[in-house]
Amino acid sequence: MTTDFATSTETATERARRALSRIAEVDRPEVWITLRDADDILADAAAVDARVAAGRSLPLAGFVVAVKDNVDVAGLPTTAGCPEFAYIPTTTASGVTRLIDAGAVILGKTNLDQFATGLVGTRSPYGAVRCAWDPERISGGSSSGxxxxxxxxxxxxxxGTDTAGSGRVPAALHGIVGIKATLGVIPTHGVVPACxxxxxxxxxxxxxDLATKAAAVMAAPDERDxxxxxxxxxxxxxxxAQIRLAVPRPxxxxxxxxxxxxxFDATVADARRSGIEVTEVDISPLLDAATLLYDGALVAERYAAVGKFLETARVGADPTxxxxxxxxxKPxxxxxxxxxxxxxxxxxxxSVLLDGFDGLLLPTTTEHPTIAAVQSEPVVINRRMGTYTNFCNLLDMAAVAVPGAVTSEGHPFGVMVVVPGFDDQVAIDIAARLTGVEAPQFVDAGVEMAxxxxxLRGQPLHFQLEAIGARFSGLAHTSDAYRLMALNTAPPKPGLVxxxxxxxxxxxxxxxxxxEAGLGRFLSTLPAPMTLTSVELSDGRWVVGFGCTHDASADGLDITEFGGWLAYTTS
Structure with a gap:
């Protein structure tokens, strides 16, 4: 169901009807805690179609959304997986509001490990959520539904939400994508706290592409958070262009x-074959830190969130x-x-470990257990499944979970690209390389430079742009108000006048x-006779671009007739 609406003839109403039909077809009631009335869903879809018909540009027009039931949607109960905790919010979580404003249609609220405490998806009085492709196995939690x-x-x-891995583990078990941005990039206003x-x-x-598009819509500060x-x-x-990845030692x-x-070994081998440089590193201190989330004093944050409520011995409380x-x-x-x-x-x-690397490649989780196995060992298996995910938020890191090589039995297997905080775009670019897709843009920041x-790409000084993390955004032409001069410099370069x-x-x-900081760093090292100035493009925009001093252009060779540097150098 991931057809790009912008290139599809399918209306929002048709997409909503297809989702409703699919709900009936699969017959998985444990996925949902509250499913919206079909008439309300279709009314919202019709409203999106009307906005599109009126000329509105909606990046998520008609996409249908399932919201974890610890995230507020106005008018729908928020239970956090506990019936006695339920309340009716009057406002919608800011991240979900932004999805709706972008044209998305909400289907309902989904099941979860109660109070988002777990990675298995079985800790719910609303039933254990079954894996989509094998009903004997867990869906993975806590964002299981x-x-x-x-x-x-x-x-x-x-x-979903992700404190210990809840947005990544179920993604791995189902062979889909899970984006866990840097803490705070997507506001948690309207989210029932866990930690x-x-x-x-x-x-x-x-x-x-779709996961990134949705995350980009949701990302921006909110004064309420x-x-x-x-x-x-x-x-x-x-x-x-040349990616360097760290991977764990055996x-x-x-x-x-x-x-x-x-x-995992097959995934690493595939990465190497794609041209990625891979080096083994010692991640044991990170794995030790991961244990602090549940086995250390940091777990006190869970008591601060819902401890007083659960002290009243609620009937609907999951025992684990x-x-x-x-x-x-106790701590x-x-x-x-x-x-x-x-x-x-x-x-x-x-920070020292990853210096010189673009990211850390990890298995997302350790295994895919059956529901029966988890019910037999609810704590031991859950703890093990968070081995590689638990430390991420504790260390202020971002992660993108994507499918890796399938297992020998043909089952999904997931890996994560883990990066320092705010390197989210780098993680998405690496994930795109690993999965063989075009890298979508997540981070909407910075300035355009021509x-x-x-x-230019492939030219001798392009590495300087890579060093400041510049992102290619397209080809361009200036207006017809410019001449191009070949300057007497080493290496050879042109000057725009x-x-x-x-x-x-x-x-x-x-x-x-x-x-912005990269541009300043670039300018501080720019050698004479080059300058940075405002350049007019053929579409009327003005952007930062290269120029040169008057005396350098006077000594140069006029190559305007070629229409560009590459045409001149290959002539």
Missing amino acids: SAAAVALGIADIGI VDYDCLTVLAESL PRSRAWPTAVRLAAP EDLIVLCAEYRNA VAAIVASAQ AAHELVTDLDSLVHTRAYA VFGAH RHGGGEGAAIAGELFRVS
Whole structure:
């Protein structure tokens, strides 16, 4: 169900009808806690069609969305997987509001591990959510219902949350995509807290393109969420052409089941064959930090969220969740301080570890158990499944979960690209390379810069743009007010000179988006006789672009007739 609406003849109403038909066809009631009335869904879809017909540009027009039931949608109950906790919110979570404003249609609220405490999807009085492709296996939690809704072909987009891996583990088990952005990039306004300092909204979809498109719509600070954050001025906007990935040592992978270990090795081998440079590193300190989320004092945040509520011995409380939350009131304040200090040291280790790498490639989870196995060992299996996901938010990192090589039995297997905070776009670019798709744009930041010579792709100084994380955004031409001069420099480069009165021509170049800090760093090292100035494009826009000093242009060779540097150098 991931056809791009912009290129499809299908209306929002037709997409909504197809989703409703699919709900009836698959007959998976445990996916939903509250399913909206069909008439209401179709009315919303008709309203989207009317907006499109009126000429509105809606990036998510008609896409249907399943929302995890710890995320508020006005007028629908929020239960967090516990019937007695239910309330009717009057406002919608800001991230979901942005999806609706972009043309998405909400189908309903999905099942989850109660209070988003778990990675298995079985800890719910509304029933264990079954895997979309094998009903004997778990869907994976805590965003179990949203992942299953996507994998079953009901929803285009699943909205989940991810504190310990809940938006990535179910993605891996179903062979779909899960994007867990840097903490705060997507506001958590309207989300029932689990561990409030480490919670985030996540997006699940069948394709990296659609997941990224939805995440980009949702991303922006919200004053109602004091933990929300904007992209920094030094944000990296692209991965380099030559990607370097760190992967775990064999001893860091012993927890994987044999089937998953073989699939991870195959994924790494595929990455190498694609031209990615891969190096083994020691991630054991990161794995140690992962244990702090449940086995350390940080679990106190779960008690702060719902402990008082569960102390009243609610009938609808899941016994495993209630026990975890109850134990979270035991750590002393000094133990919390010790754990926080430990995280500071591990963050520093991670920074040094990944210096020189573009990301860390990990298996998303360790195995795909049956529902019966999880019910037999609810804590042990759950803890093991979070081995590679739990540390991510604790260390302020971002991650993109995508399918890896299938297992020897033909089952889905998932990997994650993990990066330092705010390197989200780099993670998406690497994920695109791993899965063989075109990399979509997530980060909407920075300024456009036009280049016309030695900084073009494939030219000798292009590496300087890669060094500041510049992102190619398209070909361009100047207006006809410019002349191009071949300068006497090493390496050879042209100088763009503005001429009025129709004395110029349209000069071919390329556009790149660069961060504000990257642009400043680039300018600070720009050698004479080159300058950066405002350049007029053929479409009337003015962007930052290259020029040169008057004396350099006077000594140069006029090559305007060629229409661009590449045409001149290949003539």
